[in-house]
Amino acid sequence: MASMCSSVSNSSRFLASKPSSSSSCRSKSKLSTIRCAIGEIISEAKVSSSTEPLLLSAVKGEKVERPPVWLMRQAGRYMKSYQLICEKYPSFRERSENVDLVVEISLQPWKVFKPDGVILFSDILTPLPGMNIPFDIVKGKGPIIYDPLRTAEDVSKVREFVPEEFVPYVGEALTTLRAEVKNEAAVLGFVGAPFTLASYVVEGGSSKHFSKIKRMAFSQPEVLHALLQKFTTSMAQYIKYQADHGAQAVQIFDSWATELSPADFEEFSLPYLKQIVDSVKSTHPNLPLILYASGSGGLLERLSLTGVDVVSLDWTVDMAEGRRRLGADVAVQGNVDPGVLFGSKDFITKRINDTVNKAGNHKHILNLGHGIVVGTPEENVAHFFEVAKGIRY
Template sequence: MSSVCSTFISSSALSIKPKCANPSRSRSKLRINCTVGDVFVFSESVIEQKAVSTAEPLLVSAVRGENVERPPVWLMRQAGRYMKSYQIICEKYPSFRERSENVDLVVEISLQPWKVFKPDGVILFSDILTPLSGMNIPFDIVKGKGPVIFNPIKEAADVDKVREFVPKEYVPYVGEALTILRQEVKNEAAVLGFVGAPFTLASYVVEGGSSKHFSKIKRLAFSKPKVLHALLQKFTDSMAKYIQYQADNGAQAVQIFDSWATELSPVDFDEFSLPYLKQIVDTVKQSHPELPLILYASGSGGLLERLPSTGVDVVSLDWTVDMADGRRRLGPSVAVQGNVDPGVLFGSKDFITNRIMDTVRKAGSGKHILNLGHGIVVGTPEENVAHFFEVAKGIRY
């Protein structure tokens, strides 16, 4: 583990020479203490951290602005994708919906990164489109193609057919999986749920799947805005209930993905996304005032100042925004998440270390969840993911 300390020493991003104490052994563990400017670094094997904590998860404490010893860390899309153990499951169960709608598989896949890397957040293995079937919107997720909506919404009559989402009735496996995850993880990490934001969900069901130009939903927005608003309201009501359901069954924080809202101009974001995000947050906070809500919108640099007005507790930044600039633009009241470029995990271990430390230094000591600025990329070397977590969990404020 002395190599971890040496990577900090060579970190050009810090431009500060660390001072390292002599290594000391405590029973079977080797400890190396390093001071790097205002950041105190303590390296310890991720695998050897076995202490069971009954206290509140670090991630929740950090979001609330409490004094924490280091930034909590997890990775978006961390369940599966790059892990060989997940690929083995995919070979046995090739259907994504089967993997994400079977309690045993959901739990097993959700726990795969936890068992190996011990992140501070364990996110439910699922998809933002999971509620669609329960809303009378048939869909599938096809390997190599992505989401496919069988009957895209075009008219008011199509919106009328969209029914109210009742999570307990239509996705009981989500609640069961979250309950099991809480039992498995205890409070050693925060169990994370997630939902899709109304505009992003509407984009999928109007476009019929993924899109490059979002011409169909923009046509609907600008030619028949009442139809789109009706659809957005249905998703808003349903996603608020879905978040409440996840929290009632064990989720200790919930992330809202508004991946496609940033395809809107600011004036259109103010009409078709922002009000509905506010509604969701207001509704959830009435019933679950202490539940941390995280908002992630990819490519949100042009809209950043608007995001705290949703009322969320955390804004997740993608890597196109400098963390220091993001902090300044968001203001001190909101926590931040991110924002290491996922491509960094293809670099050398020294390079990964430097980027982690640069992000943490710019984020400052508190109200920061260390994460990538987007989902982890397929093909990312697992040993680099292990290094990412080892370095991240070795940081001390």
């Protein structure tokens, strides 16, 4: 039914109005039926509770007054305040492994834009040293794995990750963030998915053609499977650890899974993602899990087979089509081209309204289709949040 709403594209059914200063007004509405502007009833929804962050209510399908909004990579290089910290602390590892810096950087976008999600400042590669895989992130080069894994023997040396032992600063930072943010926004944790992590450690860093991991996949699949299983067990533990220390939802980044054909995704990514989701749901059934894969248009239906609560779309798929293909049970996030933030303010407003209209008025988290690009004007990010927070269904 949501697709019927979505079929009215490009009309401004949800109009941006002035941003609301009060989060409590969310709880005041007693409407229990969601209607889209052309009048179809698309679902019966429970009224959200006032103490819960908007993002969590939206994921559950409760009635909310507007879509919650946050941005992937909202903490980082496009912010002047972050660049100042980088001057003082030039090492990415230090910035992301020192509790005070992690908290300060995570809160930078929160203080300025008041997003509905505050993501931990960290990296998907942060667990690697704890698994016996040293890495660094070098300015201008990106991630570097000093000893890329290529053989069964290399993989046998990979240790299972024990978050309490190796990244206690992550737990401490999440607990502090919860206290700082109160329940005005959801504190978000994240992990890398097994295939995406494997791509970094086998390739030795970022990659264009993924030839080394494909050589492993297509000539020694048992070696890759052994590595993927180690990441699977470790990342399931890491998600639980993040939830136990304050994360209210966790995003799984399988950024490069879409380098795989659908059949290869079914062998080298899907079963491991499903295993992570099943494991987390068995102990933390109420923790929302969000899955992001860049360029995922060809794999959408398969992404929802993982059992995640939210699928984050990039901008190569139309939001209305994405919703239709994913089905009503899955919440959607994302979809706005990060390049839109280089456009005029009017253009940004229009694209936000288009996306929100196409997503329909429930189970939608407004976000970009990938991380904010370095060089994005901060005033455009401010405009994005102001418009987004002024929307009323």
